[in-house]
Amino acid sequence: MTVRIYDSRQQAVVDLQPLQPGRVSMYVCGPTVQSSPHIGHVRSAVAYDVWRRWLEHRGLRVAFVRNVTDIDDKVLVNAVDEPWWALAYRVELEFSAAYRAVGVLAPTYEPRATASVPEMHALIALLIERGHAYPALDGSADVYFDVRSWEAYGALTRQSVEKMEPAADADPRGKRDPRDFALWKAQKDDEPESASWASPWGRGRPGWHIECSAMARRYLGDAFDIHGGGLDLRFPHHENELAQSTAAGLGFASVWSHNGLVNVDGEKMSKSLGNSIFAADLLRAVRPIVARYFLVAPHYRSTIDLRTADGSLEGGSLAEAETAFGRIEAMLDRAARIGALPDEAVPDAFGAAMDDDLSTPQAVAVLHDTARAANIALDAGDDRAALERAGQVLAMLRVLGLDPGDEVWHSGQSAEAGALASLVETLLAERRSAREARDFAASDRIRDALAAAGILVEDGKHTTTWSIA
Numbered sequence: 001m002t003v004r005i006y007d008s009r010q011q012a013v014v015d016l017q018p019l020q021p022g023r024v025s026m027y028v029c030g031p032t033v034q035s036s037p038h039i040g041h042v043r044s045a046v047a048y049d050v051w052r053r054w055l056e057h058r059g060l061r062v063a064f065v066r067n068v069t070d071i072d073d074k075v076l077v078n079a080v081d082e083p084w085w086a087l088a089y090r091v092e093l094e095f096s097a098a099y100r101a102v103g104v105l106a107p108t109y110e111p112r113a114t115a116s117v118p119e120m121h122a123l124i125a126l127l128i129e130r131g132h133a134y135p136a137l138d139g140s141a142d143v144y145f146d147v148r149s150w151e152a153y154g155a156l157t158r159q160s161v162e163k164m165e166p167a168a169d170a171d172p173r174g175k176r177d178p179r180d181f182a183l184w185k186a187q188k189d190d191e192p193e194s195a196s197w198a199s200p201w202g203r204g205r206p207g208w209h210i211e212c213s214a215m216a217r218r219y220l221g222d223a224f225d226i227h228g229g230g231l232d233l234r235f236p237h238h239e240n241e242l243a244q245s246t247a248a249g250l251g252f253a254s255v256w257s258h259n260g261l262v263n264v265d266g267e268k269m270s271k272s273l274g275n276s277i278f279a280a281d282l283l284r285a286v287r288p289i290v291a292r293y294f295l296v297a298p299h300y301r302s303t304i305d306l307r308t309a310d311g312s313l314e315g316g317s318l319a320e321a322e323t324a325f326g327r328i329e330a331m332l333d334r335a336a337r338i339g340a341l342p343d344e345a346v347p348d349a350f351g352a353a354m355d356d357d358l359s360t361p362q363a364v365a366v367l368h369d370t371a372r373a374a375n376i377a378l379d380a381g382d383d384r385a386a387l388e389r390a391g392q393v394l395a396m397l398r399v400l401g402l403d404p405g406d407e408v409w410h411s412g413q414s415a416e417a418g419a420l421a422s423l424v425e426t427l428l429a430e431r432r433s434a435r436e437a438r439d440f441a442a443s444d445r446i447r448d449a450l451a452a453a454g455i456l457v458e459d460g461k462h463t464t465t466w467s468i469a
């Protein structure tokens with residue numbers, strides 16, 4: 001048996017050949033903790049959680065790293081009436097709660113970018129030494145990657161440098177080529193001292209791309225097996241990670257993997273359209289286990305189009321997921337009434353589908369077929385066959401992280417408390433925006449609504465905390 005996986009660089013499904021037999025090392029780009037998690041972020045985490053669980057099911061030991069990007073332009077911009085690190089941590093807690101709510105296992109390591117600045121310095125210094133990076137030409141503390149010095153630049157997305165857009169960051173006067181991207185960003189006059197670190201090139205902070213290259217290297221070594229993240233990160237983020245790391249002489253990732261995006265009613269989620277479905281919205285609309293089923297059933301590389309019923313989440317695709325998953329649960333309940341479910345292996349067809357680039361649509365079809373067969377056996381009074389089938393269903397659900405009996409769906413701490421925390425944080429964020437807009441009536445309404453639900457809000461100098469009264 002071999003697990004096969006789609007490699008975005010080769011644009012082909014390849015055999016997964018771990019660098020160390022029996023072990024798999026994975027790095028997945030985690031969130032930039034600037035605002036509340038939306039369903040796309042949750043989808044990405046669930047996709048790689050299923051990969052991890054499947055590899056472990058196949059007997060591989062998985063080292064799974066998902067980072068937290070806690071320093072970035074967007075974090076600084078969004079931290080208006082609190083320090084950037086307070087915003088970053090509050091949002092990080094929201095992400096953790098949302099991940100936990102849908103049964104995503106804690107990563108083996110979950111590094112914050114701000115804790116690996118020395119490792120980023122080391123990588124930048126190595127790139128300068130090897131002639132692939134240079135301090136800004138205008139004498140600022142910026143350091144750039146020299147795209148012209150690295151012939152393979154563009155290999156991941158198969159683009160030639162000539163056709164690429166200029167990199168967004170910093171002043172083009174400091175660059176040799178407008179496409180050169182920042183490895184180190186000089187502290188700007190209006191930025192707080194706490195958002196910059198001393199470096200051989202002057203005070204500043206790391207660029208986003210070098211953060212991931214350095215964290216992957218620190219936790220998984222110079223070469224590792226799988227690098228994952230959403231399709232939106234292929235360019236420039238992953239292209240730049242690949243260029244930096246390989247130009248520094250590292251092997252870096254063997255396989256580049258990308259999950260598909262989540263759209264809403266056929267449109268990309270975006271702040272300007274105001275159509276984002278936040279994790280809190282999702283968890284309010286359906287049970288967390290159904291939310292997970294909804295995200296797991298389509299192939300991880302396909303786009304998920306979440307259909308609403310005229311803007312309401314109560315109908316549309318989430319309702320369909322509730323019906324489909326409800327059928328499985330109803331069969332399990334029926335079977336459990338005639339006896340304990342035996343421990344079964346997953347059916348071969350299920351295993352073959354999962355081995356084939358995690359083909360969950362086929363695997364979930366096997367799940368439903370088996371559940372149907374169990375129901376037929378129950379109808380016929382064939383208890384032995386029914387229990388065996390039900391046991392197989394349970395084995396498949398376990399691998400997918402969808403076992404209804406798993407404590408994650410029952411302990412208040414993980415599901416309900418996670419959902420509650422998400423909701424309160426979303427309301428507090430709305431209240432903050434209202435106050436910024438000097439709409440104190442709206443801000444008081446939110447506070448009163450929370451108070452009526454028994455939630456006490458306390459405003460400190462920089463942060464707002466809440467507790468259940």
Ligand SMILES: Nc1ncnc2c1ncn2[C@@H]1O[C@H](COP(=O)(O)OP(=O)(O)OP(=O)(O)O)[C@@H](O)[C@H]1O
Pocket residue numbers: 029030031032033039040041042043044228229230231232233259260261262263269
């Ligand atoms: N709509 C989406 N669908 C699926 N995955 C997504 C979506 N948006 C972001 N992701 C993935 O979630 C992970 C964390 O994302 P990150 O914080 O970098 O998001 P982002 O692209 O800045 O999101 P946004 O700008 O929407 O807040 C990444 O792997 C990213 O690719």
Ligand SMILES: [Zn+2]
Pocket residue numbers: 028029030212229237
């Ligand atoms: Zn990354």
